[in-house]
Amino acid sequence: MGSCVSKGKGDDDSIHNVEFSGGNVHLVTTKEIWDDKLAEAARDGKIVVANFSATWCGPCKIVAPFYIELSEKHTNIMFLLVDVDELSDFSSSWDIKATPTFFFLKNGQQIGKLVGANKPELQKKITSIIDSVPASPQRS
Template sequence: MGLCASRDDDEDSSAHYIMADGNVHLITTIAAWEEKLMLANQQDKIIIANFSAAWCGPCKMIASYYCELSRKYTSLMFLTIDVDELPDLSTSFDIKATPSFFFLQNGQEIDKLVGSNKAELLKKITAVVDAQGRPF
């Protein structure tokens, strides 16, 4: 099992992920990260950044659920960052464990979840959607 994602670069698709869903964007470069931050700000979207690793069992376990949530909550922007592919970005977020989910609004952290707790992830997503006052 892998993460469902669309790639935001021109690398070949032999990464550790299954590219199966366009609602989760796999970020593999700092340029792609910055582009998504800018786009989210322009569209007034909250970003959920999932810092994960291909070798991480809990990351693999929650991947399909994360994809499912991305299809339901289209008012949010779902990103996945492999901590091994972008170590500098991961360090800037002080990632100590994977998966780590960061909720960002206008580039600022508004919430965080460490671990693969499906119920808690859903709770945090519904809270940010409710705070936005918009449909999913």
């Protein structure tokens, strides 16, 4: 439900990532940034939610503001955004078949996955992960 499976190569990309990142969402544009963010999350004891998305994907555009809102509400979680077209080889290594696809990671290991722009299910998974992880002191 609510996922894109084909690329619209001829689509206008002039809105490139404008409505996709914001709040506490970190845009991942290289494999090095991905590695740095995962290392930072592990060091800080944070769960990572990685949104593999595309600028041409309608459901991705619909869920993006909600994803940003979640990032502002849950500051104890690291929210990442990966554009599957910008990092196509990297995205392929994660076996992305539809966008958006959300991965939930702890210490770099996958602990959950959600395919599609299902806001209630995304909220439910984040709440479930928060409830399953012991609270750690916030760092200033």
